[in-house]
Amino acid sequence: MIVPNTPRVRLMIKEVWRPLTVLFVWDVIVTVTYFVLPFKAPSLPLTLFGSAIALFLGFRVNSAYERWWEGRGLWGLMINASRSLARSTIAFLDDKDPGVVDLKRTIVLRQIAYVHALRNRLRKEDPAPEVLRMLSPEEAKEGLDRQNVPNGLLDGTARRIAEAQRRGLIDTIQQTQLERVLVDIANAQGGMERLKNTPLPMQYRFFPEIFARLFCVALPIGLVESLGWATPAGSTVAGLMFLAILRIGDDLVDPFANDVHDVPLTGMCRTVEIDLLEAIGDEAPKPLQPEKGVLW
Template sequence: MVLPESARLPRMLRYVGWPLVLLLIWDVIVTLAYVYLPHPGFDLPILPMTLLGSALALFLGFRNNNAYNRWWEARTLWGAMVNASRSYGRAVFHLIDTRPESHDLRQALVMRQIAYVNALRCHLRRQPCLDEIRPFLGEAETEGLTDVSNVPNAVLNETAALLSDATRQGWMDSIRRTQVEQLLVDMSNAQGGMERIKNTPLPREYDYFPTLFVHVFCVLLPVGLVDSLGIYTPLASTIVGFMMLAMDQIGSDLQDPFENRDHDVPLTSICRTIQIDLEHLRGKMDAPAPVRPVNHVLW
């Protein structure tokens, strides 16, 4: 996630990149051709470009709204995961009988939650996760997950099995077990929503056509302005083109929030926050430090 303090003009220019440079070069070519060629024959009136620009802005706004809704839903689901993880840790430590015999089980259940959220992070990013969760699950169980297609779901299922064992040993009654089980259901529902966003991208046309129309508009823009603006055409055309190109790039970046890119939901930071909270809950005060931004990007 790009932090707000990085929103400076040089960074924004680099964000749009080469399309903006090519647009400026094209603007200069059109202007020089209009000024030095006696009959260029490609000047357009202003009104059609105004209508085209208005229609394109509406189209980009519609696409970007849908892209941001996907990004915000992804962040909301991870916010729910943070809340459920904290509630789960509190329930494990206080709803399971605190007799000495249950100490190892309560510790293991909390560690499993840290493993679960990190496995889910890697699962959404299509990254290998076994090395990430091995410190929390142990070598034996981690190796048993080698051939599992949905590792976070498998971790959550085994957590439910351990809770059943606690109930059979008399460390939890059915009411408390139901309370903890509801938290597992909440986490499973949140995971399902995240997987839906990951596996169901916006239709290809939402990505292809806005980019195509923006590029066509940028090509036609100096041709439509040069007759009225003359030598000032590169300035006006580049500024308008910059806005259109930036809007198109923003929508493209936001529509897939789990691709491990600069503008994605900061999954690593969120998982670290959950880990710190749960480590403190189980009495380990030397938990890892929060994730720090790298070049104004929080991962």
């Protein structure tokens, strides 16, 4: 996620310079052709076309932003649920019973491993290094042996809570409360996987893009009579606006794409790790800092 509030013009140009260059060359060709081989430019209702295309692009950008914001909201729920799980586990389990300290520590560490594994799954990365960083190979095995590693880790946590109830370490009401938190975590994961695995409908992706590009092609033809030699500049600037809006939609449509426009999953997982390690009295790492204005 880009952190600074000021526009990054260089990044914007880097992302659209190729189609913008093609558009500028086309504008020059149309302008030179008009003055070398004069032709009667057709009367094009560019204002009407532009307004209609702007509506298409607006729908697309709004839909993409809603997906990005929903992804951010689901991760906010995940952070809160992780804190609640750790707080309830520490409060419910009595340290007087032998082995309870290890059980509390195991549940908390499993939740840290879980959020890192979920981040890796959404970004299509290998979760094993992060899971093994927090858990022993024996603890990690039941999760790493599953295709859905974070779900395997969550199932293991639920089994440990159920075992604590059978041993009399917690009562059924406390088990129910902890299970409710696990349900919230599972629901948040399901929402994230839905966003990751369900693209925008083809109509939202194809039609705005093709119409915007056709408009950019027709624009210099409709402007050359009124702008003359200034057509390449005017048409390219107008085309830049449409191309930039197209790019915004592409950047936001997948909130877990692991690029500079991504929801900052690594930073949020670090937040969970800090809060939960401090809850069990362990030394916690420092918060993740932006790199060149980008928080990953």
